[in-house]
Amino acid sequence: MRLFAIITLAVLTSVFFAAAASSVDSDASAEGRPDAAAETQKIRPPPEITPVRDLLGLTREAVSTTSMRVCVEGVVTLQEPARHWFYVQDATGGALVVPGSYGMIVQPGQKVRVTGAVGYGIFAPYVEMAEKVEPLGEAPLPEPKSLPLEPQNRNKLFGQFVEIEGYVRDVLPGISYVTFLLVNGTSTFGVRVNGAPPGAVRPDWFEARIRVRGVNWPEGQNILQAHSMEFLETLSEGTTRPFDRPFMKAADLIDGQRPDNDRRVKISAHFVGSERDAGWMYESDGVVVRVAVLPVLPRSGGQPGIMPNMAPVQWADGRTRAVAVGDEVAVLGEPLLENGSLVMQNAQVLVVKSGAVSVMPRPTTASALAATPDIHRLVRLTAEMVSMKSSPLPVLQAVRHDMELRDGPVTFPAHIYVSAGKEQPSIERGYLVELTGFVVEGRPGARQPFAIAMPSDAELRVLRLSAHAQLVRMLPWIGAGALVLLGAVGWIVALQRKVMFQKREVVMREALRRELEQRVEERTNELDRTRQDLERALSAEKELGQLKSRFVSIVSHEFRTPLAVIGSSAEIVERYHDRLSSGQRGEHIESIVKNVRRMACMMEDALVLSRLDSSALACRPRHLDPVALCTRLVDEMTSASERRNPVRVEAGAGLEKPACLDETLLRHMLANLLGNASKYSPQGSPVTLRVWREGDEAHFEVEDQGIGIPEADQARIFEAFHRAENVGKIKGTGLGLVITKRCCDLHGGRITFVSRLGEGTCFHIVIPCHEKPAQAFVSTVVNTSSGHTS
Numbered sequence: 112m113r114l115f116a117i118i119t120l121a122v123l124t125s126v127f128f129a130a131a132a133s134s135v136d137s138d139a140s141a142e143g144r145p146d147a148a149a150e151t152q153k154i155r156p157p158p159e160i161t162p163v164r165d166l167l168g169l170t171r172e173a174v175s176t177t178s179m180r181v182c183v184e185g186v187v188t189l190q191e192p193a194r195h196w197f198y199v200q201d202a203t204g205g206a207l208v209v210p211g212s213y214g215m216i217v218q219p220g221q222k223v224r225v226t227g228a229v230g231y232g233i234f235a236p237y238v239e240m241a242e243k244v245e246p247l248g249e250a251p252l253p254e255p256k257s258l259p260l261e262p263q264n265r266n267k268l269f270g271q272f273v274e275i276e277g278y279v280r281d282v283l284p285g286i287s288y289v290t291f292l293l294v295n296g297t298s299t300f301g302v303r304v305n306g307a308p309p310g311a312v313r314p315d316w317f318e319a320r321i322r323v324r325g326v327n328w329p330e331g332q333n334i335l336q337a338h339s340m341e342f343l344e345t346l347s348e349g350t351t352r353p354f355d356r357p358f359m360k361a362a363d364l365i366d367g368q369r370p371d372n373d374r375r376v377k378i379s380a381h382f383v384g385s386e387r388d389a390g391w392m393y394e395s396d397g398v399v400v401r402v403a404v405l406p407v408l409p410r411s412g413g414q415p416g417i418m419p420n421m422a423p424v425q426w427a428d429g430r431t432r433a434v435a436v437g438d439e440v441a442v443l444g445e446p447l448l449e450n451g452s453l454v455m456q457n458a459q460v461l462v463v464k465s466g467a468v469s470v471m472p473r474p475t476t477a478s479a480l481a482a483t484p485d486i487h488r489l490v491r492l493t494a495e496m497v498s499m500k501s502s503p504l505p506v507l508q509a510v511r512h513d514m515e516l517r518d519g520p521v522t523f524p525a526h527i528y529v530s531a532g533k534e535q536p537s538i539e540r541g542y543l544v545e546l547t548g549f550v551v552e553g554r555p556g557a558r559q560p561f562a563i564a565m566p567s568d569a570e571l572r573v574l575r576l577s578a579h580a581q582l583v584r585m586l587p588w589i590g591a592g593a594l595v596l597l598g599a600v601g602w603i604v605a606l607q608r609k610v611m612f613q614k615r616e617v618v619m620r621e622a623l624r625r626e627l628e629q630r631v632e633e634r635t636n637e638l639d640r641t642r643q644d645l646e647r648a649l650s651a652e653k654e655l656g657q658l659k660s661r662f663v664s665i666v667s668h669e670f671r672t673p674l675a676v677i678g679s680s681a682e683i684v685e686r687y688h689d690r691l692s693s694g695q696r697g698e699h700i701e702s703i704v705k706n707v708r709r710m711a712c713m714m715e716d717a718l719v720l721s722r723l724d725s726s727a728l729a730c731r732p733r734h735l736d737p738v739a740l741c742t743r744l745v746d747e748m749t750s751a752s753e754r755r756n757p758v759r760v761e762a763g764a765g766l767e768k769p770a771c772l773d774e775t776l777l778r779h780m781l782a783n784l785l786g787n788a789s790k791y792s793p794q795g796s797p798v799t800l801r802v803w804r805e806g807d808e809a810h811f812e813v814e815d816q817g818i819g820i821p822e823a824d825q826a827r828i829f830e831a832f833h834r835a836e837n838v839g840k841i842k843g844t845g846l847g848l849v850i851t852k853r854c855c856d857l858h859g860g861r862i863t864f865v866s867r868l869g870e871g872t873c874f875h876i877v878i879p880c881h882e883k884p885a886q887a888f889v890s891t892v893v894n895t896s897s898g899h900t901s
Contacts (some may be wrong), residue, residue: 135325144484157228164203167270169229169236178635179229183208183238186250187217188336189326192287193306198270198326199225200253205270207237208244213696215244219338222250235269246644254326258335260298275302276375279349280457283408284312289340290333291321292408294457301315301408303330306339319349350786354441354461361395364446365453372375377443377453377741381468382434383489386528386549387563391434391460392487393442395712398453400682401489402442405457427899434460439467450552452486477518484550484561491547493516495577496538503531510535516544516563525563525569536568541580545572567876603888674708674867677703692862732771732881737802737809738762745800748785756789756798763803770809771881776854777811783847784813784874790841792817792871809880814873820866828864851876 161181169179185201197208197217208225217223227241255274258267277293277300284290289307293300302323322344325337337343357371359376369376380393380400391402434440444458472491480490494516502511512535514525525546529535538544546563547570553559565571576584635655680699684691691699738760745758781800788798792815801812820828824835829852834847852876855862 126529127184133600138380138489160184160224162198162203162357163201163206164272166229166238167204167235169231169272171231174229174231174236178410180227181229181238182224182226183223184247185222186253187219187221187223188252189219189305189336190217191336194534197225200270200272205272205326205328206235207270208241209237209239210244211240211242215241217244217246220249222247234266258327260295268327270326270328270581271339272324272326274322275345276320276322277302279319279321280459281408282312282316284309290408291316291323292406293321294405297456299405299457300335301333302335303333304337304340304343310521311340314351315349317349317351318353319345320347321345332783353443353459358441361398361400361453365398365448365451368834369446374445374883375443375457376446377441379463380440380442381470382436382438382440384436384549384566384756386551386566390454392489392549393476395442399860400442400453400455401453401487402444402458402460405444405459405528411553424566427866434462436467437466437468437470438462450486464557467649477516477521477523480550480561481521484552484563486550486552488550489547490550490563492518493543493545493574494523495579496540496542496544497522498540499538501535504528508532511535512537516546518843520855523559523561523563523899525565527565527568529568533568536571538573543574543577545574546570553682673707677707728776728857730773730776732773732861734769734771736766736775737770737772737777737811738766740777741781741800741802741811743783746782748782748789755794756792756796758785758789758798758800761799764876765804765806766802770804772809772878773858776858777878779854780851780876781811781813783851784876788813788815788817790843791815791838804880809878811876811878814871816871818874819868820864821868825864825866 138165158180159182161183163183163185166181166183173179183199183201183206185199185205188198188200188205190197195210195215197210198205199208200206208227209230211227224243224245224247225238225241226243227238230237230239253272255272256268258273258275260275275293275295277295277298279291280294280299281292282289283292284307285303287307288303288305289311291302291304293302302325304323304325323335323337325335327335330336336900341714354375354377358379361378361380363369364376364378378395378400383392383394383399391404393400393402439462441461441463442455442458443461444455447454447456470489472489475485475490475492477492477494482493495518497513497515497517500513502513505629506512508531510531512527512529514527515521516525527536527548527549546565548563548565551562551564553562557646680702684696684699688696741760745760785798785800792798794818799812799814801810801814803810818837820835820838824833827833828835829848830845831849834843834845852862855876855878858878860876862874862876864872865872866872
């Protein structure tokens with residue numbers, strides 16, 4: 112066995128030295144090869160330098176779901192001796208570093224490079240389990256920035272080296288640190304200074320103004336931590352007897368009087384009571400004062416700090432030194448006026464004499480308080496419960512009860528806080544309650560000038576049901592009696608109703624018979640209307656067929672004649688061109704041109720009518736001179752008809768005003784009317800065109816002395832393809848007056864006529880005048896079958 116052990120030891124020794132030699136050879140080889148370090152680096156490359164700002168920008172979700180390593184380089188600003196944690200800051204921000212080994216010691220002003228994993232604390236990410244801290248030499252501490260005092264802005268310099276000033280209101284020593292409670296204006300904050308030796312607390316620090324430089328990384332109630340007492344500077348000396356100053360009157364403070372060299376003043380008062388929302392209430396020289404008591408630092412082991420024996424003070428064993436109602440007290444605080452009322456901010460209270468006065472609430476009514484709210488007074492009144500809502504407050508270990516009360520015409524709110532372990536009040540609607548409490552301001556925006564804040568549930572007493580509630584509770588019994596009475600009456604009435612039902616049944620049968628007869632009559636009338644509708648539809652279909660027949664007949668007749676003339680003249684010119692004289696050839700060519708123009712006019716009428724039917728032709732009013740337009744149109748038509756009939760233009764009154772009309776539509780209307788007047792009048796018979804203006808309407812009148820329109824045809828004169836029976840062999844398509852009527856409707860005007868057989872016809876057009884050019888619009892007039900003689 113001994114031999115076996117010796118052999119085993121020898122083998123292990125040889126393996127150990129072989130491994131050592133291999134390691135030496137490997138190192139030597141690595142020194143000889145430039146890329147050896149690079150190959151080692153590929154196994155686990157260190158992370159690049161990460162700005163602290165990027166580290167703080169990581170979210171909790173990103174840190175918890177991804178394993179991250181960072182390398183941060185910066186200046187050490189603080190080290191916590193107890194835990195060896197330290198804080199580093201670069202140009203972008205500051206962060207906390209938790210070393211993996213607690214043997215790492217760094218000092219403020221030392222530049223380091225830290226490599227480690229990323230963790231997420233209560234407020235922000237930090238470097239945890241730092242496995243490597245490399246010293247890089249000494250570096251100056253960053254220039255401290257002034258920390259904003261507002262709670263919502265303190266995180267703007269989170270983790271950075273800052274400085275803060277304030278007045279000392281409490282100091283609490285620890286094992287190796289000192290905690291200060293500082294006040295600056297309305298802001299209260301805690302500061303912890305590390306490295307304080309035992310007995311470092313000075314009694315004269317109370318109310319001293321100090322400046323502290325440290326790291327803004329909140330922990331508990333502290334918002335700033337300093338490395339040592341060297342980072343604390345006293346700006347003004349404090350006092351060991353803060354209450355040794357003269358009293359001031361509350362009335363003088365309301366008037367604006369206060370010492371120039373001191374932010375805090377002392378007043379004499381007696382305690383009335385306290386309420387969570389309203390604060391502590393005191394009366395000083397007949398003036399109600401609301402006191403916002405300054406909190407104290409949390410004690411442990413009965414440490415008193417340097418704060419004088421003032422109330423209220425919460426001790427570690429749960430005992431509370433508090434003022435009692437009626438105590439004479441001295442209040443030391445910063446005066447502030449809110450809506451004319453005096454508030455002592457950041458105040459501390461010292462009991463001068465217990466039970467000095469007897470405090471009695473002032474009896475009043477809701478109507479009196481509505482007229483004069485008397486804010487912050489202790490009052491007693493009686494009201495009726497309207498509603499009550501309870502809200503648990505786990506943080507305060509209490510329940511808040513919000514009540515709505517009514518006293519006569521006035522409705523007002525009240526609230527009370529009751530500890531969670533006590534019996535909670537439950538008051539039904541309609542009960543009268545007596546309540547004692549402070550008058551406070553009503554809810555903003557509500558029509559309630561005041562509210563009542565009760566200090567405790569002892570100030571709420573239930574009296575009795577109100578008269579209104581008693582009446583409401585009696586209503587079921589009154590209703591039951593009424594039901595019995597109504598039942599008796601109903602039995603009597605039921606006998607009468609039985610007879611009435613029989614009579615009603617007869618009446619209903621008669622009504623049913625009449626209803627059936629009426630339905631039969633209505634159904635018969637409906638069938639008659641349906642038959643009439645079918646007859647009208649059949650008549651319309653026949654009329655449409657006749658219209659198509661007339662269109663085919665007229666088109667075939669009107670087109671056949673000019674086509675025959677054109678073909679005949681063209682054939683003569685073609686065959687006998689050399690035999691014909693120049694005059695004869697001119698006559699045939701003139702005949703061809705004349706008939707081509709006639710066909711073109713017919714096609715133009717058909718195209719204009721098609722555009723009107725398809726709403727493709729719009730009314731576009733423009734500035735024009737109606738007289739000039741009529742004159743040009745008459746000259747054109749007179750030349751085209753070889754002056755067959757003289758046309759006279761008569762201009763009336765009102766034409767000096769500007770007018771906006773559609774020249775194209777107006778040309779179609781007047782050209783058709785003048786053409787018909789010339790065509791259906793004897794040669795040489797005069798035609799008159801009159802134009803004038805009345806108000807916002809332009810009037811055009813075309814009068815001839817032609818054959819006139821028979822009375823039987825006047826009702827259908829505006830139907831398409833309809834021609835009067837007296838036109839004889841006068842050529843036409845029956846579309847001229849259709850176009851005139853459609854153009855007039857499109858312009859928003861109206862057309863009328865007067866005609867006597869053999870004496871002539873007078874057409875009158877009225878068109879609205881626009882004062883300025885308008886956008887094009889299309890007539891929305893429903894097109895009925897209308898036509899004209901042409």
